[in-house]
Amino acid sequence: MIYLDNAATTRPKPPGVAAAVTAAMDAYGNSGRGAHDEALAASRGIYAVRRRLADLFGGPGADRVAFTPNSTMALNIAISGLLGPADHVISTDWEHNSVLRPLYRLREQGAAVDFVPADRRGQLDYGAFSRLLRPNTRAVVCTHGSNLTGDLTDIEWIGDFCHRHGLLFILDASQTAGMVPIHMARQHIDVVCFTGHKSLLGPQGTGGLCVGEGVDIRPFAVGGTGVQSFSETQPAEYPTRLEAGTLNSHGIAGLGAALEYLRTVGAETVRTREEALARRFYQAVRGIPGVTVYGDFSAEERAPIVTLNIGDYDSAEVSDQLAERFGIATRPGAHCAPRLHRALGTAEQGAVRFSWGWANTEAETDAAAEAVRVLATEE
Structure with a gap:
């Protein structure tokens, strides 16, 4: 199988990730639940990963990194913990449902939400940010990279x-972190x-928030923390207030190994290779009759994603043909990005997304382009 669905989850994971998970399962106790060696080993391991993530994101420190499953x-924690019924929020048509649905729920509670529109080519109207501004605007919540087109905000x-308007900036870095x-x-x-299982190359079940100085997020869930056990409220200190x-200390250990791989190989090296493969594929398929490619490939920076349709074929049918006949894994459908599909005019057809990872090759990329050519010829 040629795996070109890395925007859903990267595969395979780098050397050392699975071994780190297994080692943690053998050695770790429960972090913060004791002073014995096994519990302390888990705490030290988790802290080391917090510190690396804070450095990666230019954050204020390890204590401002809180882990979540994804x-x-x-995003639910950040949106529900910072915004309320009296607030106005600006977002964009590029958003994934992980942003949209928390915002829609907030709107049902009384908040106002507006979206910066995307045009038929999927490009955002940046002038709309100023036009949408209100006296009670509290925040901008948006994605860094579209999971549908690969375009970057x-x-x-x-x-x-x-910064100029005193607004909170909440960034969905699902497709770009790392x-x-x-x-x-x-x-x-x-x-x-962020999530740990995409460009950070870690296991599924890992993710989190890196929170800036002076940003106080109300706890989304409350419960056991291993500290301040007689308090009736969640501890106020980060990261405990959000954890x-x-x-998932075992998964976090695997994420730590993935971060070490990125540090050793160089995140820029990985990124350059992935983007070069995506552009190679784009150049090969862009001129095929009947093929429509979405996104702005004139931009200097973009995620390693190419999304397309062949004629009026349903995207699920094309993706099935790619898998069954050519052994190529892709992602069809709506990609949890309904507003952008409506803007592109693909709400009914969906689209087929190809996405590259650190282990893909030029030969795989060329084989995928040839498969698209064959299917388009048969259309």
Whole structure:
């Protein structure tokens, strides 16, 4: 199988990730639940990964990294813990349902939500940020990279906009964490929500938030923490205030090994290779009659994603043909991005997404392009 579904989850994981998970299962106790060697080993291991993530995101420190099972939970925590019924929020048409549904729920509670529109080519109207601004605007919540087209938002511009107007900036870095540089302090980002199993190359079941100084998020879940057990409320200190219950210390150990791989090989090296493969594929398929490619490939930076349709074929049918006849794994359908599909005019057809990872090759990329050519010829 040629695996080109890395935007869903990277596969295979780098050397050492699975071994780190297994080693933690053999050695770790429960972090914060004792002073014996096994519990302390878990605490030390988790702290080391917090510190690496804080450094990666330009965050204020290890204590401001809180772990969750995924970026969806991180976004729910940030949105529900910072915003309320009296607030107005600006988001975009690029968003995944992990942003949209928490915002829609917030809207049902009385908040106002507006979306920066995308045009028929999927490009955002940045002038709309200023036009949508209200006296009670509290935050901008947006993705760093579209999981549908691979286009990147200009977080430098958005961060400056938020800073000028005193707004919170909550960034969904699901598709970019570990691949595209993020620096919270320089880019005026208040919260980075990330997942560990995509460009960070770690196991599923890992993710979290990196929270800026002075940002106080109300706890989403409350419960056991191993500290302040007689308090009737969740401890106020980070990261405990956002981490009720036992952490996935085994998965976090695997994430630590993935971060070490990225440090050793170089995240920029991995990113350059993945993007080169995606552009190679784009150049090969863009001129095939009947093929429509979505996204802006004139941009200098983008995620290693190419999404397309062949004629009026349903995207699920094309993806099935790619898997059954050519052994190529892709992602069809709506990609949990309904607003952008409506903007592109693909709400009914969906689209077929190809996405590259650190282990893909030029030969695999060329084989995928040839498969698209064959299917388009048969259309």
